[in-house]
Amino acid sequence: MxxxxxxxxxxxxxxxxxxxxxxxxxxxxxxxxxxxxxxxxxxxxxxxxxxxxxxxxxxxxxxxxxxxxxxxxxxxxxxxxxxxxxxxxxxxxxxxxxxxxxxxxxxxxxxxxxxxxxxxxxxxxxxxxxxxxxxxxxxxxxxxxxxxxxxxxxxxxxxxxxxxxxxxxxxxxxxxxxxxxxxxxxxxxxxxxxxxxxxxxxxxxxxxxxxxxxxxxxxxxxxTEKASQSTPIALQNFYITTKNNGKLATLLSFLEGENVQKALLFMPTCACVDYWSSVLPHLFNSVPTFAIHGKMKEKRKKVLADFKHAEKGLLICTDVLARGIDIPQVDWVVQWDPPASAAAFVHRIGRTARQGHQGSAVILLYESEEAYIDFIQRNQKVEVTNILNPATEEKVSSLLSKLREMQMADRDLFDKGTRAFVSHIRSYSKHECSLLLRVNELPLAAMAASYGLLQLPKMPELKNKDLSEFPVISDFDINKIAYKSKVREEQRKLKLDIFKETGKWPIKRRQIHNKQSEAWSKAKEQKEVKRLKRLKRKQAKKEQQKSEEVDRKRKSVLSEEEMAELAKDIALIKKLKKKKISSEEFDKEMGLE
The missing domain is CATH 3.40.50.300 (P-loop containing nucleotide triphosphate hydrolases)
Structure with missing residues (x-):
């Protein structure tokens, strides 16, 4: 001690x-x-x-x-x-x-x-x-x-x-x-x-x-340990600018090249965690893979305990683990993309280099996002050093083929990949530095390729975009991809038969009233319109209440004539009590006859 x-x-x-x-x-x-x-x-x-x-x-x-x-x-x-x-x-x-x-x-x-x-x-x-x-x-x-x-x-x-x-x-x-x-x-x-x-x-x-x-x-x-920075002194920070379709290849090349033993890999959404935790064990098996996100409920406790006690491992997670969690021997924190807030960047990388120990962190950025580094250095006082992209074209192409093979073998992976990609794109609407990280500037088609998607999803963000970087599969029939789960596959076939007969895909009752997919920018605008309408209703209600209050006060205030009449009545009552006038005279003056 x-x-x-x-x-x-x-x-x-x-x-x-x-x-x-x-x-x-x-x-x-x-x-x-x-x-x-x-x-x-x-x-x-x-x-x-x-x-x-x-x-x-x-x-x-x-x-x-x-x-x-x-x-x-x-x-x-x-x-x-x-x-x-x-x-x-x-x-x-x-x-x-x-x-x-x-x-x-x-x-x-x-x-x-x-x-x-x-x-x-x-x-x-x-x-x-x-x-x-x-x-x-x-x-x-x-x-x-x-x-x-x-x-x-x-x-x-x-x-x-x-x-x-x-x-x-x-x-x-x-x-x-x-x-x-x-x-x-x-x-x-x-x-x-x-x-x-x-x-x-x-x-x-x-x-x-x-x-x-x-x-x-x-x-x-x-x-603060040092006035010029907001992170521990023992923490080294790096960034890699990846090719538009090569983020996965860059990630795997980095993990293998740095011989990472115990690391956290931060993803933007729960759907991304679900997808990458399903496919990464088949692509990177040097260390065990774990997964945690906010929708896992009680399972999170066991996963976190298993990872803490593991000698080596890669924990894929959302920002649910970005704050305060102390995991021994974490040597690297890897960020798949910029977090929603600049403060979250500091908290994520703070999962390593704790209590004076050494640690390192790296963030993967697309070519259009490199300005984020200058922003984070100015906004959070974090020095970040560039390291070269270790991925090759051959590796990018090889990974695309492997991902597509896995998705074709199990429709569940195809579904997860599509959800992950869509949620990843839409997560950009939540960025506080949206002026730097614009959805319109993202290489959407190339990003979809890095997810190994078999076809591009129908989403408003892809309309009127250059989709030439997405390798299209010729003679591809999505309906031929089956689930590995026999139960799910039987259910899908039944729905497919109904679709062929009616031309409509059967959906659950609770989905009937769901709105069609729309761009998050439009959804954000609609939310703002609704908020303004609510505000107007509140203001109108306040004005009405104010008006009613004024009316009540107006009614409660007596006019000058009424006050004079009241004073006259009081004077008559006093005269009657002092017997200055008779009861008959009082009744006559008061109009009670």
Whole structure:
């Protein structure tokens, strides 16, 4: 244990000291040295530090220390919530929970629970009731559900009244994923007299709003290893400009040439992960292939565990693994294309070169995308070096033939390839730097060839485009390609027979009302039109309510004549009480005769 950890140990509870001694922690990182004393001093903290800088320990150690200090005076009851750690993804929550579990082997008297989506809610409730919940590690959606849904018959809103510390881990990602309203709902249930720690790798305007709303006079900490860059010093960054139809050939040549042992391969969509994880094992078998994306639900946990324990492997994934995940021995991070946001670029490459270890990252770009490098260097302060394209024309041609052979042998691969290509093209509409990465400038026909497609899909983006770079197969009949699955093939044949008789392909009822495929640019325009219409309706409603309010006020305000008449009536009543006029005179004046 280094000197800084020893100095910190002087002030810690004996149980926490024992837990820290059992770990062989490396040198205390800057974010840990800056944050731990402040949280121990019961300050609210907003910490920004580069990815892989040890933020998890920076909040777990003070969390445990604060809870043990309180427990010495008044022991925590099993179902009192003392601390909550909110993570943006299941994988990050699971990772934090596993680190916490290692600490709790040496620290007694504290209960904990993991609450994430994908698990059965009833199991979570049963786990809380049986084992307690002093420390909750969770994703925001599941915690909000358990707090707000009264049908669960779980008195969690009452249990969180004893909360000492709230941690928002990867807070910028929480907002990126659209959890702002969820976080706001959760904060409404939590006591105001609490400590809050907010940890992130990047700073945004939305994050500043959350800091003002959720923290009280926070101490802001910004830890960077080097002022001129936002990534770890031990990380080397490269890019390769690929031929329009040679991205796959470039990827395989790179993996083989660099002798990659353990790597993450980031894809833009779930469909891309499905397709490439199905075909890459047949093209690159030097290391085992794994796959993870957001639609896999509970399977993700097992895949991630298998990859972590594997000596070598290639994990094909979406941005679900871009934040906070710590996987040992990852030597390379490979990006199939530019991510949707510049911040995501930094988070992706931050999966390697963690905790001072060496690591490398490479991004594959088309010839029309090379300007992205200048953008990322200016926007994110990341130095990226060019390396030559190792792919040859012979390799490009050979891979196209192999992919087409595989698709012809199984229609399922043909379907996956088409979906992957379409989703890849349409993912460009989500790019925040769409001025640089334009769909109109993409080599769409050549890209389709790199996916090994047997024919071009019918999609608006391909209309009026030069499709000469796509090698057309002569005398090709798509209906002759069969599924390997006998059940699916029988179903397809039945539908094909119906199509031949009626001229219409039978579709499921739920698909009848689905709109035809349209360009994402048009879909985006339609969404904007709908948004403006909703805004107009809201404004019209507000104007109507305002008008009704004015009418109500107008009706409630008496005219001068009515006021004079009222004053006259009051004067008559006073005269009657003082017997200055008789009842008959009063009735006559009031018009009651």
């Amino acid at each position: 280094n000197k800084k950890w020893e100095e910190l140990n002087i002030f810690l509870h004996e149980d926490v000291k024992r837990a820290i001694k059992s770990f062989k922690f490396p040198t205390m990182t800057p974010v840990q040295a800056a944050t731990i004393p402040l949280l121990l001093g019961k300050k609210d903290v907003a910490a920004q530090a580069v990815t892989g800088s040890g933020k998890t320990l920076a909040f777990l150690i003070p969390l445990l220390e604060l809870l043990k200090r309180h427990g010495d005076d008044d022991k925590w009851k099993p179902h009192q919530v003392a601390a909550i750690v909110i993570s943006p993804t299941r994988e990050l929550a699971l990772q934090t929970h596993s680190v916490l579990a290692q600490f709790l082997k040496h620290i007694k008297g504290l209960t904990n629970v993991l609450l994430v989506g994908g698990n059965n809610v009833d199991d979570d409730i049963r786990n809380i009731n049986e084992n307690g919940c002093n420390i909750i590690i969770c994703t925001p959606g599941r915690l909000e559900d358990l707090l707000t849904n009264q049908q669960h018959k779980l008195n969690l809103p009452q249990a969180v009244k004893t909360l000492e510390l709230l941690i928002l881990d990867e807070a910028d990602r929480l907002l990126d994923l659209g959890f702002k309203s969820t976080i706001d709902n959760i904060l409404n249930y939590l006591p105001k007299q609490r400590r809050t720690g907010l940890f992130s790798a990047t700073q945004t305007k939305e994050l500043e709003v959350l800091i003002r709303a959720g923290l009280r006079n926070p101490v802001s900490i910004m830890v």
